[in-house]
Amino acid sequence: MGIADLDAVEISEVVIPEEVAFGGALEFSFTLVALRETDVIADYAVRPLAETYALREGMTTRTVRSGSYQLDIHVNGRVSAS
DSSP, rough: OOOOTTSEEEEEEEEOOOOTTTTTTTEEEEEEEEEOOOOOOOOEEEEEEEEEOOOOOTTOOOOOOOOOOEEEETTEEEEOOO
């Protein structure tokens, strides 16, 4: 991702709910602390657990299904919290 200083940021105070009602909104929060001046890219991914998917050409979206999902918080290209 072009960010070389992977250890310059710490993540803490991660708040992720245990459950979200189907059709509800996932609200989560976390705190990033820079240990020194650096560039930071932070994002997240929500992925289903224990499922496999066939990848098809031109695929753009997936159908949301009930079940267990995991939230991964990425900081500078690496999973920093789940």
